Amino acid sequence: MTQAQMTAAEIRAARAQAPQTRDRDFAQSLGICEAQLVASYTGQPLSAQSGAQSVTRIVAHPDAVMPAVKALGEVMALTRNASCVHERVGTFEDYRAGPHASMVLGPDIDTRIFPKHWAFGFAVEKQTDNGVRRSLQFFDFAGDALQKIHLRESSTLEAWEPLVARLRLEDQSDAITVTPSAPTEGPKVNEDKRDVLIDEWKGMSDTHQFNRITARLGMNRLGAYLVAGAPFARPVPLAAVEPFFHAVAAAGQKVILFVGNPGNIQIHWGRLDTIKVMGPWINVMDPQFNLHLRADHIAQVFVVDKPTKRGPAISLEAFDAEGGLIFQCFGQRDDAGDLSVWQGIVDALVPAAVAAQ
Template identity: 35%
Template sequence: MTNTIHTSATSLRQAWEGVKAASPGIRIREAALKLGVSEAELLATTVGDYTTRLEGDWTQLLKQLPSLGRVMSLTRNDGCVLEHKGTFQKIDIMGNAAHAMATVIGPIETRVFFAGWKFGFAVKQQTPNGLQQSIQIFDEAGTAVTKVFLQEAKGNRPGSNQEAFDAIVEAFKAKDQQPTITVTAVKELATRSIDEVDAGALLTDWENMKDTHDFFGMLRRHEVNRLDALYLAEGKFTYQVKKSSLRKVLEDAANQKLPIMIFAGNRGNLQIHQGKVQTIRMMENWLNVLDPDFNMHLREDLVNTTWVVKKPTTEGMVTSIEVFDAKKNLVVQFFGLRKPGIPELEGWRKLIEELSLQEA
């Protein structure tokens, strides 16, 4: 069996080398798609070379990340990538076992859902730009959940703590270091078809929300897909805008120095940007924020629908822009910066109102 495993891993690794030879510079995620496997399966073929398989209590691994010092945290889905440079600071774990969740507050801010954490790897790879070291987490389907990259010292900014990284790798090193993993399909939450949803009851619940966090519970109670809910609320709490609106929103926020919030992630990790954005650039199909400690990369060609969404709260209406792909997946959300107990920024509301007038 061991020889069969190694033969399979070797064949896949050789196929990957062939893809890289044909497409120099191709990223592992794109190579995996070409080969019809998951990214985690492809990365596993490098275990014993420059990769170490990790296992253990993921909540405890998360708690160790502040010891790394300054790092780059990356979270993505098919359409959007968020990258923050900084430190992991305040970490709170809630719940137990598969239902555990965490909040990370500070320069790197995330919401962690450990049910989506299945495979872990530590990677120490020589690249054309030098040694790249990271901790990478994947879900049961082998899809990337989050990656944390060590940073070199620059100017007056210290680099990551190498000793802390090595200690984490040693503490969470898996007994099984075979160069292969077994992935399984993700079980999706059951939802009704849109014509089976009681739209009247849904809109009544929507109107009576007290907090934006009530929204997900409302969707679950009505067993409705998020995008379907926006269609059912269209004209009352939601309306569509062009995807070109996204660039205008970011450019206007940058020009006005208006602090905003950007949420993007996946079933295991939601990364959040809070603050001003500065440099907005289009590069081919990518809409980018290119700031010193924060990058966003949004694939405009994967944007299918873009919505303005209003949610009632005890502090007044909260307005967001929600972006979906053709598979009904939520790609990214934009809000005006706000804190509990504080109404939405008037500048953000005005920006959305101006956008709405232009769309009319």
């Protein structure tokens, strides 16, 4: 049965036969998107049966959502792409709206939001063996998840119903119309502009200047790394990614770790203490931060060095086979502003032949 043929009732019936499969994986097995699976439970009563769900369609625009979420107190914020899941525990604090990009700033939750991609919003209540789990879930026009906000035992539960009532849409239909997602942009290179790229790269004073430089030269991030080469973007063996995480943990090195999708980027500041590898997954399992990375999805990795007013900004960046960015990880300076430990960690990842260039 194809996506176009399935009704909400048929989706729910199929789901009842596979209640343990994760939403994203189950939706893919049906040939539908995750948002269509979630929408199919709109208006359903929440029974006491484990796995039962009740969904309310809500406003999706961050300008309405993010200031309201603060009332929930401590939550778990989840942002993912196809290869990496980034989970951060904290409270949504200072929301700053912008016409093209918005952000949430705070000691625990730090995001960069691109509102034009936020299309569908849902308040989800799901019955489990341990009680009702509540979450706010937001998706793009293709029905792919942008951000999920899960309540915890420590959350302000009494704020849930007023928040849902405030954000509730008049349209409570259990079906949505989605549009195909744009394909991932592969590397855009312009070898003729290499000398200009290098000159402007050397003249950067802020990492945010990089995207403007590459766009002006007809390249994108990955394309510029391939054109520039060492010492600006040094290729790293894929097998070095797992040892990298263990080295960061062993050194107690604080990092700034970005994971995102077209509509949302979530940032972790701090240590990566507990590394657990399970099959293809590299996991960080710390109390306030979890990361789940599919190492087998990584196709290219670089140590990237960009100049700033504070000194070099040195990152490890991983890309998938289509050229999509999976994650970026920067070293966080210590109290004295030093990055020597981080420098040593990333330098050790680069093959000697590349390091000698």
